[in-house]
Amino acid sequence: MNLETIYERMGISREVHAYGQKIEKELRARFAAIDETAEYNQLKVLGAMQKCRVSDVHFAGTSGYGYNDLGRETLEAVYAEAFHAQSALVRPQITCGTHALAVALAANLRPGDELLAISGRPYDTLEEVIGIRPSSGSLQEYGVTYRQVDLLPDDRFDLDGIRAAMNEHTKMVHIQRSKGYQTRRTLSVTDIGEAIAFVKSVNPGVICMVDNCYGEFVERIEPTDVGADLCVGSLIKNPGGGLAPTGGYIVGREAYVENCAYRLTSPGLGREVGATMGLMQSFYQGFFLAPTVTAGALKGAVFAANLYERLGFDVLPDGRESRHDIIQAITFGTPEGVIAFCRGIQAAAPVDSFVEPEPWAMPGYDSDVIMAAGAFVQGSSIELSADGPVKPPYAVYFQGGLTWEHAKFGILMSLQKLMEAGLAKLP
Numbered sequence: 001m002n003l004e005t006i007y008e009r010m011g012i013s014r015e016v017h018a019y020g021q022k023i024e025k026e027l028r029a030r031f032a033a034i035d036e037t038a039e040y041n042q043l044k045v046l047g048a049m050q051k052c053r054v055s056d057v058h059f060a061g062t063s064g065y066g067y068n069d070l071g072r073e074t075l076e077a078v079y080a081e082a083f084h085a086q087s088a089l090v091r092p093q094i095t096c097g098t099h100a101l102a103v104a105l106a107a108n109l110r111p112g113d114e115l116l117a118i119s120g121r122p123y124d125t126l127e128e129v130i131g132i133r134p135s136s137g138s139l140q141e142y143g144v145t146y147r148q149v150d151l152l153p154d155d156r157f158d159l160d161g162i163r164a165a166m167n168e169h170t171k172m173v174h175i176q177r178s179k180g181y182q183t184r185r186t187l188s189v190t191d192i193g194e195a196i197a198f199v200k201s202v203n204p205g206v207i208c209m210v211d212n213c214y215g216e217f218v219e220r221i222e223p224t225d226v227g228a229d230l231c232v233g234s235l236i237k238n239p240g241g242g243l244a245p246t247g248g249y250i251v252g253r254e255a256y257v258e259n260c261a262y263r264l265t266s267p268g269l270g271r272e273v274g275a276t277m278g279l280m281q282s283f284y285q286g287f288f289l290a291p292t293v294t295a296g297a298l299k300g301a302v303f304a305a306n307l308y309e310r311l312g313f314d315v316l317p318d319g320r321e322s323r324h325d326i327i328q329a330i331t332f333g334t335p336e337g338v339i340a341f342c343r344g345i346q347a348a349a350p351v352d353s354f355v356e357p358e359p360w361a362m363p364g365y366d367s368d369v370i371m372a373a374g375a376f377v378q379g380s381s382i383e384l385s386a387d388g389p390v391k392p393p394y395a396v397y398f399q400g401g402l403t404w405e406h407a408k409f410g411i412l413m414s415l416q417k418l419m420e421a422g423l424a425k426l427p
């Protein structure tokens, strides 16, 4: 059986497959560059594991208090080494990205301090952490004030605005690398470094924290290479490599990471406790695979941008732009387009491929939302996944794919569903 035939048996028509092949062929140079970044990052992670003398004894778990957990301590040393940072906290007790960010903020801010966001409005879930939307236990309730400087219309940092907003209470600066669910450019690590250098030139004592979600291993450098004091993310996104079943990480300067440990567990206990319960092998192995898994997801995003751009849909980033995270937005302009796309992604999944996603009123959203996720790990968005609020401009945000081959199949299936619904036509 040849490739077209097996695609056809899996539900992809010959025309859709041929169109995909043509796009893929045009992307050869782009994909080669992505592979080279993966190669670089693979060596970075491998080097860190060798330097820290990772051994199979580190995969044994602890229970109870988790004292003297060698696997945990060594994994944290590996993360610190790979991020070129002084220290790291990498824990299954960090439940998700939002939690990691909440810990980093609450651990390093005290009553009377001010948090300054310099890349505009932070990710939705942080609004309640900070207290932008009133919420029980927010930083605002603890007397931490908040200010925000938006990016300029061309998505550059507003340096004059930042200088004007900084005052004697400014303790911490928040920078978000990925656009999240906004329609702005994703910030490159180099851009972030320039902003950090500017903040430090105004006040060297301000702690610069970067929300690194979806950005890990997309470039050869990370925010900690350009002066970030803290860099934070989720293990069910890029750095978990699809294998970590839960968890989050915080890397950065020793004193600030130490504060995070006291906040995460308890004053007095800090990083000395926290059982790992047999999860360490998946954390190590996931981190080892993360550079190539991220490359697969990145190829999927670039492929989708080019495939849909050619059909006349708005895509962000566009087909040629350089990439700093793995998220791709595609605007369909109709609710039917969003729904058909998500149904295609779901139908292509290894898990729950037989269910049809439906738009749904989700807590925290002001419109119905449709989500496609057929993941091994609940909510994992390094696995191929998509979601779209069913409201104008009717855009979907999609990301992930543990392998390029699966990302490609999912994208072709989304196009197949759009064509079957009469919502897209091949050029």
Ligand SMILES: *Cc1c(COP(=O)(O)O)cnc(C)c1O
Residues within 6 Å of the ligand: 096, 097, 098, 099, 123, 125, 176, 178, 179, 180, 211, 213, 214, 234
């Ligand atoms: C996903 C994400 C978060 C929150 O992570 P969760 O694991 O969903 O809590 C925060 N910031 C950005 C930019 C993200 O993409």
